[in-house]
Amino acid sequence: MASLDLTTIDGVRGALASGEVPAREVCRASLESIEAQNSSLNAFNLVATEQALGRAEALDRLAPSERGPLHGVPIAIKDNMCTRGLATTASSRILEGYLPPYDATVVERLERAGAVVVGKTNCDEFAMGSSNENSAFGPARNPWDPTRTPGGSSGGSAVAVAAGIVPAALGSDTGGSIRQPASLCGIVGLKPTYGRVSRYGLLAFASSLDQIGPLTRTVGDAATLLSVLAGPDPRDATAARTAVPDYRAALSGELAGARIGVPRAFVGEGVDTEVRAAFDAALDLMASSGAMLVDIDLPHARYAIPVYYLVATAEASSNLARYDGVRYGYRTPDARTLENMYFRTRDEGFGAEVKRRIMLGTYVLSAGYYDAFYLKAQQVRTLIRRDYEQAFARVDVVAMPTSPTPAFRLGEKTDDPLQMYLADVFTVSANLSGLPAISVPCGFSGGRLPIGFQLTGRAFDESTLLRIAGAYERRTEWTKERALVRPPSLA
Amino acid sequence: MSATLTREDVVRIAELAHLELTEDEITLFTRQLGDILHYAEQVQAVDTTGVPPTSHVLAGEPIERTDARVPCLDRDEAIVAAPDAAQEAGLFRVPQVIG
Numbered sequence: 009m010a011s012l013d014l015t016t017i018d019g020v021r022g023a024l025a026s027g028e029v030p031a032r033e034v035c036r037a038s039l040e041s042i043e044a045q046n047s048s049l050n051a052f053n054l055v056a057t058e059q060a061l062g063r064a065e066a067l068d069r070l071a072p073s074e075r076g077p078l079h080g081v082p083i084a085i086k087d088n089m090c091t092r093g094l095a096t097t098a099s100s101r102i103l104e105g106y107l108p109p110y111d112a113t114v115v116e117r118l119e120r121a122g123a124v125v126v127g128k129t130n131c132d133e134f135a136m137g138s139s140n141e142n143s144a145f146g147p148a149r150n151p152w153d154p155t156r157t158p159g160g161s162s163g164g165s166a167v168a169v170a171a172g173i174v175p176a177a178l179g180s181d182t183g184g185s186i187r188q189p190a191s192l193c194g195i196v197g198l199k200p201t202y203g204r205v206s207r208y209g210l211l212a213f214a215s216s217l218d219q220i221g222p223l224t225r226t227v228g229d230a231a232t233l234l235s236v237l238a239g240p241d242p243r244d245a246t247a248a249r250t251a252v253p254d255y256r257a258a259l260s261g262e263l264a265g266a267r268i269g270v271p272r273a274f275v276g277e278g279v280d281t282e283v284r285a286a287f288d289a290a291l292d293l294m295a296s297s298g299a300m301l302v303d304i305d306l307p308h309a310r311y312a313i314p315v316y317y318l319v320a321t322a323e324a325s326s327n328l329a330r331y332d333g334v335r336y337g338y339r340t341p342d343a344r345t346l347e348n349m350y351f352r353t354r355d356e357g358f359g360a361e362v363k364r365r366i367m368l369g370t371y372v373l374s375a376g377y378y379d380a381f382y383l384k385a386q387q388v389r390t391l392i393r394r395d396y397e398q399a400f401a402r403v404d405v406v407a408m409p410t411s412p413t414p415a416f417r418l419g420e421k422t423d424d425p426l427q428m429y430l431a432d433v434f435t436v437s438a439n440l441s442g443l444p445a446i447s448v449p450c451g452f453s454g455g456r457l458p459i460g461f462q463l464t465g466r467a468f469d470e471s472t473l474l475r476i477a478g479a480y481e482r483r484t485e486w487t488k489e490r491a492l493v494r495p496p497s498l499a
Numbered sequence: 500m501s502a503t504l505t506r507e508d509v510v511r512i513a514e515l516a517h518l519e520l521t522e523d524e525i526t527l528f529t530r531q532l533g534d535i536l537h538y539a540e541q542v543q544a545v546d547t548t549g550v551p552p553t554s555h556v557l558a559g560e561p562i563e564r565t566d567a568r569v570p571c572l573d574r575d576e577a578i579v580a581a582p583d584a585a586q587e588a589g590l591f592r593v594p595q596v597i598g
Contacts, residue, residue: 106580109577109579308545333582346595363524370512370515371512
């Protein structure tokens with residue numbers, strides 16, 4: 009089984025279609041890879057060995073005509089999505105021991121398509137963070153350099169794909185949590201349009217921003233997964249009824265005539281020189297392949313970080329009120345009164361960043377501050393959306409770096425939350441505007457750390473993103489690069 | 500509005516948020532939340548005269564379902580995850596409410 013290629017869905021499907029490799033062996037190979045690498049990478053909070061093998065065996069008994077589009081494909085799920093009977097923690101102590109009684113819609117859809125869930129991936133607690141360091145299980149580590157962050161909050165999902173453990177993983181993206189770790193780990197990450205994918209069963213962080221999407225090695229695999237995930241859901245009133253196109257069909261498209269907007273002023277400052285060079289080289293390549301580069305202005309994008317941290321924390325403070333030690337998860341021992349139980353459970357159960365955000369959100373919603381902070385942020389959010397609407401009158405997509413720097417060192421930003429927030433500078437505006445965005449590998453730093461760039465598209469136009477990203481990918485070799493997993497240096 | 504966050508503010512917010520913070524946490528959050536709010540104040544410089552707030556980004560109206568009875572989670576299954584479920588009574592048990 010040493011030669012079994014677990015890096016792409018297309019590769020796994022090829023192996024299974026030949027009939028020589030049963031789903032059970034593919035599943036076992038993935039589980040063995042977790043076993044071999046997880047002690048150094050910490051990508052998984054939970055490995056579903058028995059359930060996964062049982063499911064793979066059941067799939068092997070299906071007639072070829074009964075096989076779904078993801079038949080036998082091992083997939084990892086971020087640990088903030090409910091999986092029936094598999095512990096779901098959001099990397100928080102407050103959900104210690106929680107076994108959801110139902111599956112998230114995305115999990116149901118993946119399994120119906122034949123995928124095998126091999127485990128739940130590490131993430132920042134309740135998806136709040138940009139480095140995976142806010143996890144009760146400790147940080148996941150970047151396979152390109154285990155002393156560095158894989159990014160966050162879907163860090164474990166990005167690591168699982170980058171290290172070749174699974175060909176695809178699910179993440180959630182509230183302010184960049186799919187795209188930034190994908191960029192820092194050298195893979196593809198897609199945040200669909202708000203409403204494209206059901207959020208039922210996703211542990212809510214900020215309900216007007218959260219969206220589930222795929223992390224994969226290739227653009228083609230992202231299209232395959234989105235086709236399975238997208239569509240309406242009677243259990244999520246925000247899941248759109250907009251028709252789901254054939255995303256794979258977009259992949260054969262070309263760059264000729266594509267109009268790519270570049271917000272020069274916005275991406276001109278605070279970007280690492282190597283990221284800048286890789287981004288410029290990607291633009292040059294697309295231009296030389298027939299795309300038109302158009303200078304655009306996003307005058308309010310500079311306010312996206314403060315707007316995001318006011319809106320997202322306000323929503324979080326409300327969403328996380330439900331964790332009170334009554335219905336699920338952790339409860340402080342020996343509390344004498346109900347109120348004392350609430351207060352102590354929440355103080356002991358939540359980590360520092362989650363408390364900070366609950367506090368900030370409570371503050372901006374409180375009497376006397378609501379208009380100056382929360383309402384004002386919602387108004388500036390409108391201006392940020394309008395900037396994009398104006399841009400999309402002239403261009404098909406907007407290009408930016410995904411992250412202003414390659415992967416930073418673990419511990420580098422943990423003492424300064426504000427510095428950590430600035431890591432999201434290029435990703436949050438897609439969430440504030442509800443637009444789809446994809447991060448694609450576009451190079452490496454001198455220290456061999458991956459660099460990615462991001463394309464943002466019109467609402468429900470993932471096809472154009474996939475077409476342009478796919479055409480770029482075909483002209484480069486970045487997705488063929490492999491992380492050389494080294495044991496972490498013992499400090 | 501300038502946000503000078505005091506220790507008393509932090510204690511008051513923690514009370515609203517149902518968090519019992521330690522003294523060290525209060526000290527740390529007073530500084531960190533003050534820094535973040537100071538940074539976030541820049542939004543107040545933006546002219547938003549006549550600009551409506553965005554509270555959601557839905558393309559159309561939220562989707563409504565028909566008001567019909569459908570199967571839902573079984574009560575026994577729903578309470579089994581509780582830290583202190585009174586399974587036979589079908590209730591969540593909590594500490595004393597009135598002191």
